[in-house]
Amino acid sequence: MAERTPEKLVIVGNGMAPGRMLEELFEKAPGRYQVTIFNAEPRVNYDRIMLSPVLSGEKDYEEIIIHGDGWYIKHGITLYKGHKIVAIDRAAKTVTSDHGVTESYDKLVIATGSVPFILPVPGKDLRGVITYRDLDDVQAMLLAAQSREKAIVIGGGLLGLEAAAGLAQRGMDVTVLHVMPTLMERQLDPAAGYLLQKAVEERGIKVITKANTKRVVGEEKVEGIELEDGRIIPATLVVMAVGIRPNAGLAKDAGLAINRGIVVDAGMQTSDGDIMALGECAEVGGMVYGLVAPLYEMARVAASHLAGDRKAAFVHSDTPTKLKVTGINLYSVGDFADGDGREEIVLRDATAGIYKRLVLQQNRIIGSVLYGDTADGAWFNDLLKRGTDISEMRDTLIFGQAYQGGAPLDPTAAVAALPDDAEICGCNGVCKGKIVTTITSKGLTSLDEVRAHTKASASCGSCTGLVEQLMSLTLGESYNPAAVQPMCNCTELGHDDVRRLIKAKGLKTIPAVMQELEWKTSCGCAKCRPALNYYLVCDWPDEYADDYQSRFINERVHANIQKDGTYSVVPRMWGGVTNSQELRAIADVVDKFNVPLVKVTGGQRIDLLGIEKEDLPSVWADLGKAGFVSGQAYAKGLRTVKTCVGSDWCRFGTQDSTGLGIRIEKFMWGSWTPAKLKMAVSGCPRNCAEATCKDIGVVCVDSGFEIHFAGAAGLDIKGTEILGLVKTEDEALEHIVALTQMYREQARYLERIYKWAKRIGLDEIRRQIMDDAEKRKGYYDRFVFSQKFAQVDPWSERVSGKDKHEFRPMATVGFNQAAE
Amino acid sequence: MNWIAIGDISDIPLRGARCVKTPIGKVAVFRTAENEVFAIEDHCPHKGGPLSQGIVHGTAVTCPLHNWVISLETGKALGADEGAVRTIPVRNDNGALSIALENLTLAAAE
Numbered sequence: 001m002a003e004r005t006p007e008k009l010v011i012v013g014n015g016m017a018p019g020r021m022l023e024e025l026f027e028k029a030p031g032r033y034q035v036t037i038f039n040a041e042p043r044v045n046y047d048r049i050m051l052s053p054v055l056s057g058e059k060d061y062e063e064i065i066i067h068g069d070g071w072y073i074k075h076g077i078t079l080y081k082g083h084k085i086v087a088i089d090r091a092a093k094t095v096t097s098d099h100g101v102t103e104s105y106d107k108l109v110i111a112t113g114s115v116p117f118i119l120p121v122p123g124k125d126l127r128g129v130i131t132y133r134d135l136d137d138v139q140a141m142l143l144a145a146q147s148r149e150k151a152i153v154i155g156g157g158l159l160g161l162e163a164a165a166g167l168a169q170r171g172m173d174v175t176v177l178h179v180m181p182t183l184m185e186r187q188l189d190p191a192a193g194y195l196l197q198k199a200v201e202e203r204g205i206k207v208i209t210k211a212n213t214k215r216v217v218g219e220e221k222v223e224g225i226e227l228e229d230g231r232i233i234p235a236t237l238v239v240m241a242v243g244i245r246p247n248a249g250l251a252k253d254a255g256l257a258i259n260r261g262i263v264v265d266a267g268m269q270t271s272d273g274d275i276m277a278l279g280e281c282a283e284v285g286g287m288v289y290g291l292v293a294p295l296y297e298m299a300r301v302a303a304s305h306l307a308g309d310r311k312a313a314f315v316h317s318d319t320p321t322k323l324k325v326t327g328i329n330l331y332s333v334g335d336f337a338d339g340d341g342r343e344e345i346v347l348r349d350a351t352a353g354i355y356k357r358l359v360l361q362q363n364r365i366i367g368s369v370l371y372g373d374t375a376d377g378a379w380f381n382d383l384l385k386r387g388t389d390i391s392e393m394r395d396t397l398i399f400g401q402a403y404q405g406g407a408p409l410d411p412t413a414a415v416a417a418l419p420d421d422a423e424i425c426g427c428n429g430v431c432k433g434k435i436v437t438t439i440t441s442k443g444l445t446s447l448d449e450v451r452a453h454t455k456a457s458a459s460c461g462s463c464t465g466l467v468e469q470l471m472s473l474t475l476g477e478s479y480n481p482a483a484v485q486p487m488c489n490c491t492e493l494g495h496d497d498v499r500r501l502i503k504a505k506g507l508k509t510i511p512a513v514m515q516e517l518e519w520k521t522s523c524g525c526a527k528c529r530p531a532l533n534y535y536l537v538c539d540w541p542d543e544y545a546d547d548y549q550s551r552f553i554n555e556r557v558h559a560n561i562q563k564d565g566t567y568s569v570v571p572r573m574w575g576g577v578t579n580s581q582e583l584r585a586i587a588d589v590v591d592k593f594n595v596p597l598v599k600v601t602g603g604q605r606i607d608l609l610g611i612e613k614e615d616l617p618s619v620w621a622d623l624g625k626a627g628f629v630s631g632q633a634y635a636k637g638l639r640t641v642k643t644c645v646g647s648d649w650c651r652f653g654t655q656d657s658t659g660l661g662i663r664i665e666k667f668m669w670g671s672w673t674p675a676k677l678k679m680a681v682s683g684c685p686r687n688c689a690e691a692t693c694k695d696i697g698v699v700c701v702d703s704g705f706e707i708h709f710a711g712a713a714g715l716d717i718k719g720t721e722i723l724g725l726v727k728t729e730d731e732a733l734e735h736i737v738a739l740t741q742m743y744r745e746q747a748r749y750l751e752r753i754y755k756w757a758k759r760i761g762l763d764e765i766r767r768q769i770m771d772d773a774e775k776r777k778g779y780y781d782r783f784v785f786s787q788k789f790a791q792v793d794p795w796s797e798r799v800s801g802k803d804k805h806e807f808r809p810m811a812t813v814g815f816n817q818a819a820e
Numbered sequence: 821m822n823w824i825a826i827g828d829i830s831d832i833p834l835r836g837a838r839c840v841k842t843p844i845g846k847v848a849v850f851r852t853a854e855n856e857v858f859a860i861e862d863h864c865p866h867k868g869g870p871l872s873q874g875i876v877h878g879t880a881v882t883c884p885l886h887n888w889v890i891s892l893e894t895g896k897a898l899g900a901d902e903g904a905v906r907t908i909p910v911r912n913d914n915g916a917l918s919i920a921l922e923n924l925t926l927a928a929a930e
Contacts, residue, residue, distance in 0.1 A: 526889070529875060549875070563867065565869070810840050811827050811841070812841040
């Protein structure tokens with residue numbers, strides 16, 4: 001087939017809907033379009049549903065990016081960041097941005113989303129009054145939250161409550177003003193709204209219902225809100241979350257048909273045959289949408305049309321609502337208003353905080369509200385969608401699927417019983433059959449892989465449990481959901497959750513972690529304490545006071561315990577280079593302390609074995625005088641950087657590998673890492689320093705430095721993966737440091753870099769470290785900051801008297817005393 | 821009982837241990853997070869690891885060599901492991917600590 005010139009597709013807006021549309025389009029018709037995107041926000045496409053977890057601190061912005069810069073490059077997309085389109089010329093078929101860029105199009109897609117509704121009250125423009133819509137708003141809120149003062153959120157809907165919970169978690173004193181008598185009245189009935197209000201108040205958030213805002217009080221900056229009844233509530237931050245409306249101004253100016261939103265047909269076509277619209281700005285069948293599932297459905301339809309399939313059509317369906325506030329479970333779908341011919345089934349359990357209500361019409365579920373226990377939400381929704389006649393099981397319906405037909409109370413039974421076309425992931429419209437067949441045909445074994453291949457649970461994540469149950473069902477015993485493996489017997493939480501919650505809740509001591517995360521033991525165990533100590537050291541380098549009783553003996557006394565209770569001592573030899581003066585000092589120590597064994601290590605340095613604990617400070621004192629510092633050969637931290645002699649000596653050497661190795665070691669020594677970290681730098685691909693089986697390695701080549709990582713040569717043997725090639729030594733150092741910091745921040749304690757890399761994906765690491773300069777810089781800076789507190793030689797500290805009790809017996813009891 | 825003074829409770833870090841050298845070998849003296857004091861032989865029943873160097877949690881210590889967990893109250897290995905070390909009577913008079921050695925046989929004499 002002859003190649004045809006790509007048509008020009010221009011997209012206005014870079015949110016989740018057009019992002020998804022492009023993914024589908026590139027799959028259906030690769031190469032058909034040359035794509036240009038104008039994004040009014042100065043960034044790439046991110047998961048807007050996850051803004052609340054960013055606000056509460058449970059996720060970072062980086063974690064919610066859907067398409068990194070690399071994705072745009074890979075698909076040849078021109079992305080104008082921070083360009084707002086100000087005019088569409090339909091006759092000339094061009095668009096023009098506020099920065100004066102004009103692009104012509106064959107097909108134009110408008111995806112301008114929505115704008116937050118601002119209450120038209122006096123004072124609405126004061127400083128400190130913001131909306132909750134995009135990352136800039138979140139950043140504004142985070143900035144304001146630093147003051148830990150009072151905040152008001154106007155609007156007790158989904159978004160408002162998430163904002164309130166996030167701000168409260170950040171330490172602000174939050175009041176929610178809601179105009180209706182109960183919270184989230186569009187999604188919840190009053191009973192569930194009441195339970196929700198109680199749960200919100202338990203989080204220290206005040207709720208005022210039936211609150212009509214009269215005006216925003218303040219001179220230049222907001223000082224509070226005055227209600228219609230005269231009450232004044234003080235605040236330094238006001239977040240308006242009272243609703244959104246489609247952003248259709250641009251389309252209107254261009255003369256397209258507008259109603260509430262941009263009017264499109266079921267194929268997403270506007271009144272102009274070459275212009276489509278989708279997302280929150282579009283109005284289809286008289287409806288506008290704000291939840292992600294129907295927007296993704298629009299994306300699928302639009303992509304089909306762009307790929308030439310004219311039959312695809314958007315069909316309305318009810319979308320379940322879930323609240324993303326940790327610890328509050330609620331689920332609602334469909335129509336649950338009272339009415340003639342409607343019946344309801346209600347289950348209440350006040351002590352357990354559970355409320356379930358099903359609304360029936362002609363023996364079919366038309367709505368459901370679940371609070372507290374939402375496990376059966378998917379099943380009820382499935383019955384609703386299918387219009388299943390429930391009269392047979394009516395008596396037990398409310399108890400959920402597990403109670404039907406005498407089925408056993410196996411947690412997976414409910415999922416097993418779902419039909420293949422039952423929807424599991426509402427956000428991405430993925431059904432059970434698709435997940436099961438993908439797991440089988442692609443041989444998937446981990447949740448991350450299932451997310452990557454099917455997108456199920458990849459957006460809001462609330463169906464993760466269901467997806468995992470499906471994996472258990474499909475894979476049987478072989479599926480071991482690593483995510484739920486608890487850290488140890490002291491907690492039900494896994495390492496990842498503990499790490500996340502330490503950050504999210506700002507926990508800065510081990511007792512605080514144990515208290516807040518409800519540890520089951522009073523002071524932990526030998527598994528969790530060292531892990532927690534590491535996480536806290538890593539996350540709060542300047543604030544956390546190292547708990548040395550939570551470190552293994554080796555890290556407590558800075559030497560390696562041997563089987564007979566003596567210790568081994570390994571001084572640092574930068575890059576494996578030494579000299580006569582150093583060797584002489586070592587020889588003197590060997591003689592003076594009768595060191596039984598002197599041995600050269602695999603990491604190019606010298607090990608002194610069999611030293612009595614009481615002698616350690618004196619040994620260190622002598623070594624210190626010769627300029628030696630601790631080699632940290634005992635640490636879950638940076639060990640050695642092994643080198644070859646490189647271009648200074650070797651006839652094959654391409655770069656100064658010794659010099660680079662020393663530079664890396666001097667830059668990174670003292671840093672604590674989840675597990676030991678060994679490195680090497682080889683001066684040419686002959687690789688004499690064996691860099692390709694290290695945690696991180698560098699292989700120098702003529703054109704620069706090839707950075708390797710995730711090798712292993714211990715319990716497992718594994719060659720490294722290539723991170724990428726950089727041109728200069730400076731860049732090599734920056735990339736290695738950033739990679740190390742990413743590993744430090746994300747890995748589980750005692751997880752070597754190759755295991756971590758396998759778990760989170762090599763591509764993801766390359767994307768963050770190689771392709772995303774901003775991210776790389778962030779990691780680099782955080783490492784450098786933490787080094788300010790880490791680069792203290794532990795040996796000289798102890799020579800000066802620190803922890804002296806460690807190296808002396810408490811008492812010596814003589815024979816006479818004992819025998820008396 | 822013949823009590824031998826060994827020092828003050830503040831000589832031992834919280835959730836830590838110190839050694840007392842005696843003619844019958846080392847004794848490990850522990851101080852828990854709750855300020856209780858225990859003394860046991862500093863010799864893991866498994867491979868002789870120095871228990872005084874382990875991590876102290878609750879009223880147990882984890883041996884630094886192979887992670888056996890030993891009860892400070894009974895001297896017995898906890899969990900699936902089997903074995904025990906001797907416990908040594910210890911007295912705490914307002915922080916002044918003493919141990920009693922007379923009940924021990926001198927089998928371990930150096």
